[in-house]
Every structure is written in structure tokens, then in C-alpha cells.
Amino acid sequence: MVTFYKVSSTFSQQIRFTYRIYPIRLFISITVCVGTLIVSYTSAVFAPALESAIHDLNVGAEVGRLGTTLYVLGFAFGPVFWAPASELWGRKWPLTVAMLAGGAFTIGTAVAQNIQTLLVCRFFGGVCGASQLTVVPGVLSDLYDNRGRGVAITLYALCVFCGPFGAPSLGGFTVINPHLGWRWTLYVPAILSFANGALTMFCVRETYAPCILVAKAKAMRRQNKGNGGIRAPHELVEFDLRRLMEKYFTRPLRMLATEPILLLVSLYMSFVYGLTYCLLAGFPYVFETVHGMRRGVAGLPFLALAVGQMLGVGFVLSQQREYARKLEANGNVPVPEWRLAPTLVGAPVFAGGIFWFGWTGFTADIHWAVPTVAGLFLGFGILCVFLPCFNYIVDAYLPLAASAVAANIILRSSIAAGFPLFSTQMFQGLGAQWTCTILGGLAALMIPIPIAFRVYGPRLRAKSAMLMETNSS
Numbered sequence: 001m002v003t004f005y006k007v008s009s010t011f012s013q014q015i016r017f018t019y020r021i022y023p024i025r026l027f028i029s030i031t032v033c034v035g036t037l038i039v040s041y042t043s044a045v046f047a048p049a050l051e052s053a054i055h056d057l058n059v060g061a062e063v064g065r066l067g068t069t070l071y072v073l074g075f076a077f078g079p080v081f082w083a084p085a086s087e088l089w090g091r092k093w094p095l096t097v098a099m100l101a102g103g104a105f106t107i108g109t110a111v112a113q114n115i116q117t118l119l120v121c122r123f124f125g126g127v128c129g130a131s132q133l134t135v136v137p138g139v140l141s142d143l144y145d146n147r148g149r150g151v152a153i154t155l156y157a158l159c160v161f162c163g164p165f166g167a168p169s170l171g172g173f174t175v176i177n178p179h180l181g182w183r184w185t186l187y188v189p190a191i192l193s194f195a196n197g198a199l200t201m202f203c204v205r206e207t208y209a210p211c212i213l214v215a216k217a218k219a220m221r222r223q224n225k226g227n228g229g230i231r232a233p234h235e236l237v238e239f240d241l242r243r244l245m246e247k248y249f250t251r252p253l254r255m256l257a258t259e260p261i262l263l264l265v266s267l268y269m270s271f272v273y274g275l276t277y278c279l280l281a282g283f284p285y286v287f288e289t290v291h292g293m294r295r296g297v298a299g300l301p302f303l304a305l306a307v308g309q310m311l312g313v314g315f316v317l318s319q320q321r322e323y324a325r326k327l328e329a330n331g332n333v334p335v336p337e338w339r340l341a342p343t344l345v346g347a348p349v350f351a352g353g354i355f356w357f358g359w360t361g362f363t364a365d366i367h368w369a370v371p372t373v374a375g376l377f378l379g380f381g382i383l384c385v386f387l388p389c390f391n392y393i394v395d396a397y398l399p400l401a402a403s404a405v406a407a408n409i410i411l412r413s414s415i416a417a418g419f420p421l422f423s424t425q426m427f428q429g430l431g432a433q434w435t436c437t438i439l440g441g442l443a444a445l446m447i448p449i450p451i452a453f454r455v456y457g458p459r460l461r462a463k464s465a466m467l468m469e470t471n472s473s
Helices: 009-021 024-044 046-057 066-077 079-088 092-110 115-143 146-176 184-203 209-223 241-258 260-290 302-318 320-329 336-340 343-361 369-396 398-416 419-445 448-462 465-472
Strands: none
Touching (some): 024 115, 024 146, 046 066, 046 115, 046 146, 046 260, 066 115, 066 260, 066 398, 079 092, 092 115, 115 146, 146 184, 146 260, 146 302, 241 260, 241 398, 260 343, 260 369, 260 398, 260 419, 260 448, 302 320, 336 369, 343 419, 343 448, 369 398
16 A cells, blocks of 8 residues: 655645744755855856956957856756756755856866857856756745745845846956956856855755655655655656656746736846846946046946845835735735835836936046946846846746746846847947936836736736636646
8 A cells, every 4th residue: 555645735834834943944045045146146257357368368359258148148048957857856956966067167167278168168157057046936935935935035136136246346356366367256156156065965955845755755664664655746756858848948938928927027127137247348338448447446336236236125125014914914815916016116216227327427527436326226226126026927927936937037048148248339339328328218118017017917817828727727
């Protein structure tokens, strides 16, 4: 007789309760989010090293910029592998393997003697880095319920953006150090990747309920002298490549084509995410070319973006009490549109910050502190747009959250990967004021997107064919 132990909502709640009692839940959350910070830092740290690298490898600047583009493009391909792996083998091992492999590819980039090796290693480093972007939200969903998930995802979103904003300053000082050079801009994140991967391997517990049940069933079989009648349902799951490809590749693409909510919100997030990598060219142009700062020092104004994000976190968390009150009044059933409240402030602040930066940073006659202050508004707006929109997608497509997140990552990474290829030419050819006028105009045109979904979102979700099909099955 075979005894099956099913994964129920009660069992998932017991997991969250266990992690709530012990500080291990906070440790897991911090560890995986730090991994996300390392990956996002690695994606941007090649930008300040570009000039030295292309001189050392004897290639043109346009080819060298592919070092950033291909890493971000790897984020678009990674979810196809890491998302199904996290459901087959749990969260821990995809994160561990990806961090260790990503560190190895970053080492390969650092020791590269030709541009071909560098670009190939950067791309596969990005593919490995996508594990953090894809799997970490699942870890946080395992650990936190509807009330606490928004706060946890806030930490994740902060890590996604603080990495690129800290890389220009730290990378710039590393490059100009005569004892280090551009290769050490890559050695450092590689070492951090190995450290985080080892910490995940030896200290982080599994959080995925079906895989925890597998371990529990194995332990019971050992206690019962190898009784093979005790089985967890997940042990009988067969590797179905066709089903996994449909869930994480075919379905996300179909959702982008047929779900207007997912497409428009993801496009908006893609623009915000892409602007992060566009600023890797815009800030050096303003503070190095216009104001004549040396490399490294010119990266310090990026810290204003990070401070602005911290302010954005404070603002989003200040809305959490109101969200919790609504959630309790609604029987702990989330309404996705509640998540979009911070965007009503963040979207116009984001657009205004772009105009401010461009029209105060185009000339040295305006003190450098003025465009630096614009970074506060840019960082605040970026977080207050990206984070609520991400939470909105998860809540709106909760039965299909894995596919929706995969679709979002694929689209936003594919679009963001193109920004480094033309951003430098735009700032050099049009100047900061007209480049930011174009970008700010696009941001202003997108302000109504989250506002419209707060009004019409419930009606659109009610007409979603995929959600109706999922709920009926």
C-alpha cells in the first residue's frame, strides 16, 4: 500500500510558520536578495571598464558595449531554464548552481584575451544571473503570505536596481587604481558570486513545499526501514520537457500576445528597466564630458539614484498599512489594483526627474549638484513604478504567476539589452537636454498606464481567456 503526502495550503502555512518562528527566514531572504544584488551589479560593472577594456583588446567602442548588452540579454534566455528547474528540483539548487556557474563565467570574462571570449562569457554569465531574477520571487512567495509578500518583494526590487547604480562608482575607482585595472571590476563580483553560492549551498534551506515533502517522505522511509510505500507526489512527477516548455516559453509568449494587462505593464516596466542601463551612459556624459570630473568621481552621483530608491522604499512601505487594512477587510483576498497606488506618485515623479536631469545637465554653467539632485527623483520614481507593477502582475495572474513573471523578465530584459547600444550615441549626438526630452516624453506618455489599470483592470481581468481557463480547470 502506497501512502501519499499531499502538499496543501495548510502545509505551506506550516512552512511559513516555522520560518516565522526561527530567524532562518530572514537569513534566507537576505541571502537570496544579496545574490540578486551581486547579479545586477555584475550586469553594469563592465560599463566603467569599457574604455580600458576596448583599448586592451584592440576593438571598437560599439563592439565593446556588447559586453553589457549580452549580459542583460542573457537575462531574457535564463528563465526558460531556471524557472522549470525551480519547480522540479526546488529553489535551493538552481540558485546555488547558477551563482557558482555565473562566478565562473565572470572569471572567464576577466581573464579573456580577446573580445570573442569576453562576449561569450558575458552572455552565459547573464543566463546564469537570470536565476536570481526568476527564482528569488518564488522563494519570497514560499516564505511570506499575501500580507508580507509585498514587503519582501520590495527588498528584491531594491537589489535589482541598486546594483547597477552602485557599479559605476565602485567600478570606476577600481579601473583607475594602478594596482587593479579593468579586469578587477570583474574579479570582485566573481568572488562575491562564489561566496554567495557557497553560502546558499551550505546554509540556505529549501523553501519549495513539494520538495520539502519529498525530504520528509525520504526521512519517514528511513525510519520505517526503507518502506517504499511512503511517497510524496512530487517524487512521481516525470520530466515532461514539452509541458515545461509550454509553461515557461510558449505560454509566456502567448500571454504577451493575448493579455493586454501583462503586455502594457511589462512594456512600461521594460522602459523603466532599460532607462537604468541608459543612465550608465547618460551620467558619465554629463559628469565626465560636461563637468570634467575624473572617472570614479563621476560615478558618485549615481548614489543619488540609490538614495532616491531608499526614499521610494519608505514611501511604498508607508502604503503597506493601508494595503493590510484593505486585505483584512476583504477576507485576506488580494485585489491586484490595490498594488498600483504608489505609481500615482511615482510615474509623474519619474518623468519629471528625466526632464530635470537633461535640462540641468547639458551645460557646465549649471552647478553639477543640480542634475545630481535629479537622481533622487529618478531613483524614487523608478522604484515606485517598477515595484508596484511587479506586484500587480503577480497578484493579477496568481494562478499563472510563474509564466507571467517569465514573460515579464523575457520582455523587459530583451528591450533593456538594446539601450546600451544607442544611449551613448544619443547623448553625444543630441546632447543631454534633447535626449532626456525624448525619454521624458515617452515616460510622460506612459503615466496613464497604471492609472488606467486601476480603473479598468478588474474588467480586463474578468475577460482574460487564460485566467478563465485556469480557474475552470
